[in-house]
Amino acid sequence: MTAQNTTLAIWLMVITSFIFAAQDGISRHLAGTYNVYMVVMIRYWFFAAFVVAIASRQKGGLARVIATRQKLLQSFRGILLVAEVIVMVSAFVLLGLVESHAVFAAYPLLVAALSGPVLGEKVGWRRWVSIGIGFIGVLIILQPGYGVFSPYAVIPVASALMFALYNLLTRYAARQDSAATSFFWTGTVGAAVLTPVGLYFWEPMIASDWMWMCVLCLTASTGHFTLIKCYELAEASAVQPFAYLQSVFAVMAGLFFFGEVLELHVAIGAAVVACAGLFTLWRAHTAQG
Known part of the structure; x- marks a missing residue:
């Protein structure tokens, strides 16, 4: 892996x-105007077509790519991701992009927290501290116990938890x-269900x-293509x-195109979550917790 390749990646x-x-x-x-199931379904049709096209170009063709001894696991992964997408898009409509992404940014912390029980990995005290700090950041965003707290705020929390589990199951698979x-399997099972x-x-x-x-369909295919090339x-x-920049860009879209407001407690909480998440990623890369 050269420095030039890393920079390009x-x-x-x-x-x-x-x-x-x-x-x-x-x-x-779109989901603010039309049913979220329909919107995500059409998006998944194009996603499924994209993964089939990618699979057909692999060595051995479709038959080799489809073959797996983990059909139940792979099917569950596909169902879990499509459910997560529906939940997150619903959060965009109910809460907006700003608050939804501020909370969703905690998913790497959840991945670290669940990697022990799901994958049997060791999580050291430093990462547990960062997970705890990130959880405090989420509480700052949600403000539980205050009159301004919305029950809708638990929706992006559920989405982050589902996406974290999806990531862990992907590593297991x-x-x-x-x-x-x-x-x-992710694209085709999601579309079929x-x-x-x-x-x-x-x-x-x-x-x-x-x-x-x-x-929307073009961004789904293009984004996955650039992600594949990146890895x-x-x-x-x-x-x-x-990847944290997705939340930054999404927050900017919420502010400039949808007239959302970045409240101080959301900004502070998001910064705490992001810093804790980046530290967790750094620890995973440099040491075993």
């Missing part, structure tokens, strides 16, 4: 983060299956919103901290 992660933030903004717009296999639900809640969409839907050039630990 970092820029690709920055681009990926921007694309995914744009995807979040478009999802917020990687012990036997290739990344291409996991990627294929969501399609009957999404069709049931189908609503007519105006022409201008179909344009936004096409852009081909550098180790995940070298580029993962820059």
Whole structure:
């Protein structure tokens, strides 16, 4: 791994983060007008087509990529991710991009906390301290016990927990299956499970919103493509901290395009969560806790 490749991979992660933030903004717009199941279903149709196209180009073709001895695990991963996407998009509509992403940024901390019981990994005291500090940051954002606290605030917490578990199960699946296999099952299972639900809640969409839907589907495919290229050039630990920029870009979209407000307690809490998360990623890279 050369320094040049690492630099390029970092820029690709920055681009990926921007694309995914744009995807979040478009999802917020569409799900605010149309049923969230329908919006996510159409997005997953294109995602499934993308993963099939990627799989068909792998050595051995589709047959080799599909093959797995962990069908139940891979299916559960796919269902879990599509459920997480629905929950998070719902949070965008109910809470906005700013507060949703401020809370969701805690998911790396949850990954670290759950890596012991799920994967049997050792989590040292330093990372437990950072997890505790990150939890304090989430409490600062949510302000439990205050009159301004909204029960909707638990939605991005649930989304972060689901995404953390998805990440852990992906690492568990990687012990036997290739990344291409996991990627294929994620897209196809999600599309298959969501399609009957999404069709049931189908609503007519105006022409201008179909344009936004096409852009949403394009960002989903483009973002995953740049992410794949990013991980081909550098180790995940070298580029993962820059994934936090998705929250930064999404917050900017919420402020400038949706008229949301960044309240002081949310900014402080998000900073605490981000610092704790970055420290956790650094510890995972440099030492065993």
